[in-house]
Amino acid sequence: MDGTDDTGTGAEPPMRTTSGEYLLGVVGGVLVVAVLAFLLYDALAARQGGPRLSVEVTAVTPAPEGFSVGYELRNEGGETAEQVEVSAELTRAGSPVEQAGATADYVAPGSRRQGALLFTEDPRSGELQVTVSGYVLP
């Protein structure tokens, strides 16, 4: 039925919006409302206060030179933290053995970042403390 398409003479009957387009249009409208509802929820319920950072060791694995301590950084607060410093100290019998550190570029609210700290000594023997030592606000 569209055999005479694209001739552009202007003599054709007008092209109508199809039911498919109406349907897709409604989908678009619903999407917009959903995004706005999410943003409202996020603003009023989820994002409260400044950054709340926590770090957790996920795994200790042997690395080519020494050991790799995998960590996961979380931000459960309401603001992004930038240049988040993760520092770790390994102590044995009360005396410090080794230190390691890493910096995460940014951790957005409700998100997680992973990384690893590298040690030459085995962190599984002794006491390993991993903390967030500081960050910058955007």
Place this chain on the structure above:
Amino acid sequence: MDDPRSAAAPRRQELGTSAGRAVGGALLFALPLLMTMEVWRAGLSIPRYRLALLVLATVVLVVLLCRFFGAGSEGTRRRDWLADAGVALAMAAAVAAGTMTLFGLVTPWVDWQGALSLVAIEALPAAVGASYARSQLGAGSRRPMSSTYRHEVFLMAAGAVVFAANIAPTEEVVLIAATAGPVRAALLIVLSLALMHGFVYRVGFKGQERLEGGPVRAFLLLTTVGYAVALAVSAYLLWTFGRFDGVDAGVALTQAVVLAMPASVGAAAARLIL
């Protein structure tokens, strides 16, 4: 016996064609922003009310674009242009979500909140591109251009948004503004005005307009108003991306002036293209 042209049955465009055009336009306009690092960070970081305002601004812009310039079929009833806007927004969201998933920036089934935030911030160029492609790039697309003053100003705003949105999130605006003193800022304003006027009336691009009512009138009515619109759009986008946070008014104004230069080129170009 039947001349197909006089057939009463209206021609209908395949949904696939229509949606495909929207995808093409969305990619064309949004890829620069989809591949800008600052935007990913801003999507997750900027205060939610600013992101919500940006989404609302996007919707208003796209609805008005569809209303004034059409975006697919030739229907002119309200539900036609609303449907056109909806198609543009739906395909823009699909393009943004699909591309960012493919790039590995979000994993919607793991972090749907992050994905929605990114879609919200990327929807602006994608949806404008989608509606632009459907109205202008399609064979048999529609709507004779009306060029009332209101439409011209709106058109300039749309062009300014498209150009400024690509540059506003970048660090470069802040850097340029930081080193530019008042003299350079003033020169930028003069240059922007000259560019706008030259683009539309002087250098003979296709679509060049005739000066109606003399150069002074055209300059005051369209060029300066267009520049003011470009400056306002620039300021709004910079504020949205948090560039005005913690800076004094002078620096903020300089940033807006810096961004208003590409924005005014976009505003002038929109008058030629659309």
